[in-house]
Amino acid sequence: MQSVFVHMDRCIGCRQCEFACAVEHSASRDPVKAVYEQPLPHARIRVEAGLFQNTSFPNRCRHCDPAPCQLACPTGAVLRDAELGLVQMRTSKCISCAMCAMVCPFDAVTFHPAANGRVVATKCDGCVDRLRRDEPPACVEACKAGALVYGELNELIRSGSPPMPVGVTAWHGWGQVATRVAKGATNGNASSR
């Protein structure tokens, strides 16, 4: 199955994925016009700070199978796209009971006003529209560091982490040193993540 795979060690915390995601889920799909829309579009991916300084992780829906949110939803608002296998939210059926958010192991569901004014459960839709046009998800396209890649999941896992570019290695090394300093460690290595 094709999926978005996250190389944690490559994330530099630039938050471009968030921005691209919000624009992709706007009415205009234009980065300048999107910030003037009502309701404001919202990102469904969230770059969270890592455990140590200058580490970060782009958190998004894993499209679990079976999906706890789908099992928990009392109104059948959560369903799975038969063709692409992606978990979708059907806004019209959502009653904002937040069951899905409570059972989600990854904190991937948030609540925002929809076009009809009602506050509804919002989460990553896997960019189904883009995939049908043979385009990668917006977050993957925006990621210039290679932290988000799209492809056949097993192949991506088998190939392992791609070699790190010089710049990112330097950043990572700097982050480790900074962590050691922050912890006041005078010898030994920083604890691994």
Add this chain to the structure above:
Amino acid sequence: MATHRPADLRQLTVNADARAMIQRSRDEGIETVWDRLAAQEPQCGYCSLGTSCRNCSMGPCRIDPFGDGPQKGVCGAGADLIVARNLGRTIAAGSSAHSDHGRDVLEVFALTAEGKTTGYEIRDAGKLAALAAELGVGTAGRTTEEIARGVADVLMEDFGSRRQQLSFTARVPAKRMEVWRKLGIVPRGIDRENVEMLHRTHMGVDSDYVNLLLHALRTGLADGWGGSMIATELSDVMFGTPHPTMSQVNLGVLKAECVNIALHGHNPLLSDVIVKAAADPELVALAKAKGAKGINLVGLCCTGNELQMRKGIPMAGNHLMQELVMVTGALDAMVVDYQCIMPSIVDVAKCFHTVIISTSDKAKLPGATHVSFDPHRGLEIGKEIVRKGIDAYGNRNPSRVRIPVQPVSMMAGFSVEAIVGALGGTPAPLVDAIKSGAIRGAVGVVGCNNPKLPQDLGHIQLTQRLIENDILVVVTGCAAVANGKAGHMVPEGARLAGKGLRAVCESLGIPPVLHMGSCVDNTRILTLAAALANFLGVDIPALPLAGAAPEWYSEKAVAIGAYVVASGIYTVLGVAPAIFGSKNVTSLLADGLDGVVGARFSIEPDPEKAAILIRRHIEGKRKALGLPFVEPATIELPVTTQAAE
């Protein structure tokens, strides 16, 4: 999101010469600006909206425009302040670029007055005398050199901290000066305003976005009525005030049988002596000995405009042509000074025999040959550079030469002096034509190219719509090259204009689109607008004028926009500046500013719609002046095909 590697090259440029060369670069795997833009997309959204800040090391910070993430930087600055600070720094950078160009011209002018240069002279003593009178420098019983020294001394002081207002603000209508005084934005010192902007945008200085933006306008004014104006006026004195001259434009100006040398950048100091050097009989003989028929100089960007205006040197192209001119395989040397020189030109040159010669110690390029410009030995250096071009010709592979088109004719050289001269020595005939409605108004279409838009489409289409509606268009910079290529800039181009404008152009034998020079020469437009306002005894915003920068890209263009609007001229931008992350800053610039300086910005990428906005504005001004007008609201916007509107 738009892709910039489309199969149809018409989406990249309207020009046949550019399309042929982009196709060749694709076929041969030569990377160009459009490939690099595609690789950058999608570009940083925070930066596009102006809500990222890296002014200090508590950051970098960004404001989430969608409201979920942080709304303040570490220091506490919100979107309004961050956007205003970034815009202020952009204007300071653009203003610095123009003004440092002006300083370089002034320094060579001063050295020439002292007789310490070779290859330079005071070519327009009449203009020098007029400037001296304007600046209060005595002329009675003094030699030209003595007068020049006096003028140089006065203008040197304009760069520092001693003045309460810049010398050339004496040209500004009294009512305009009063507006600036009330707002506290009279430009005082050219360098001073730039430095003060850097100070104010340091963390913990000016945290009031309105106060900061007012200083941004003053920073722009120090460019328009200071640094740029000095560059224009002194270039005229040293290299001659432009007069209408016929020339040619597009890649067809390259000659397969000649040594082709392109002069690229902005400052006419070096290129002027290269023109002299290229006429040197010894060098011409050397070129012939190598098998060439002669030495063919062509211009690129604003150095090209400076040369075309004064000497009729043909123009190879504007900003987005600088890589493609080498893809012809016919360019032997590209001599660059500074500004808008893409670092990539050395990479494209490696695919051919072209040598890149950098000449300014301020602007070196790894991979180029550097010949340090020194005005004390100007002519010798010019000859050394031309010799390098002739040597490179020997390495040319004739089987790789593809010159894709035939050149187009264009007329250049409309300085204010030339325009007033063509009108018979007074602006009265132009004013009468505007009063009668034969000419509705005048618009400056200026600015760069930007690969995000189809090259030259905005410049050409907007200009076409304006002249069709009897609006006189003056152009500078890349916009001038675009309109030249489109055939708008020959006297026969009057056929493309509306009846009223056509009759005026035909009676004077001028094109409906007048070439006023390089991008520092936008000050000629300021001088003309001020002269018209003074002639009529009104302030500049009362006049039926507008400005447009349909394809701008550079920091200099933002500085120009700031001084044009602060001088009271409504301006339409074709590319969104990085301000939309702050609703307050955006609404101030696009609306509120009208009540402050009598002019504002609009942003409209569609040239058809931009033309309507400008026509409405001009008819509105005519109505206010009590001239014959068309009710602005009746001029309808074209219907868009996009349902998303």
